[in-house]
Amino acid sequence: MKKQITINTLSETKKLGIKIGKYAIENSIITLSGDLGAGKTTLTKSIAKGLNIEKTVNSPTFTICKIYKGRLSLYHFDAYRLEGSNEDLGFEEMIDGDGVAVIEWPQFMGDIIPNERLNINIVINDNDSRNIEFIAIGLKYEELLEKILC
Ligand SMILES: Nc1ncnc2c1ncn2[C@@H]1O[C@H](COP(=O)(O)OP(=O)(O)OP(=O)(O)O)[C@@H](O)[C@H]1O
Ligand SMILES: [Mg+2]
Incomplete structure (x- = not known):
């Protein structure tokens, strides 16, 4: 399932994020793609x-992954520095854990990220607004996306 919205302000981005966190489900994967500073x-x-x-x-840039405890655990990855290296750093278990994995620069994680996930791609426009493109693969992610956008 594909959806797209346009966001004009920082506070709209924040509102969107809070909604995603509110409806996020355990054992789920959200990948965030988009340019530097998106x-x-x-x-x-x-x-x-x-x-x-x-x-x-x-930003976990130097540690690749940071874990935070909340309603569900958040595993925040920034794979930018991995640059696609295929070293086994034990991330697979974390991605497959019971929390929510949010992965920046998923293209640098190699092939360990399952296809079933919610991908959010952020594109900056000339006027600083953002196009937010969502791709939900798998029923639970389609349901999550419906909730986020309603
Ligand atoms: N609508 C918006 N949504 C998100 N960020 C915005 C928006 N408008 C302005 N900004 C600014 O853009 C910057 C985005 O930086 P951020 O570190 O979140 O990007 P990033 O995609 O994580 O970059 P990197 O690839 O380096 O990790 C912040 O300084 C933020 O305040
Ligand atoms: Mg970042």
Whole structure:
């Protein structure tokens, strides 16, 4: 299932993230793609809020993955520095865990991410608005996407 929305302000991005966190389900995967500075970490911070995580979420660029406890655990990945290296760092177990895995730069994680997931692609427009493209693969992600967008 594919959907697209346009977002004009930072506060709309935050609202979207909170909604995603509120409806997120256990053992799920959300991948965030889009250029540098598109807003992937910004969205993740709000997803954390929606999951009732009180700690501030920071970009995990140097650690690849950070874990936060909330209504569900958040596994926040930023694979940018992996650059596609196929080293077994034990991420598969985390992705497959009972929390919510939010993965920035999923294209650098190699083939360990299951196809069934919600992918959110953020495209910055010339006027600084964002096109947010959602692709939900699998019934549970289609249901999640319906809730997020209603
Ligand atoms: N509508 C918007 N949604 C998200 N971010 C916005 C928006 N408008 C402006 N911004 C700004 O754009 C920047 C997005 O940075 P952010 O770190 O979230 O991007 P990123 O996609 O995670 O980048 P990177 O690829 O480096 O990890 C922030 O400074 C944020 O304040
Ligand atoms: Mg980021």
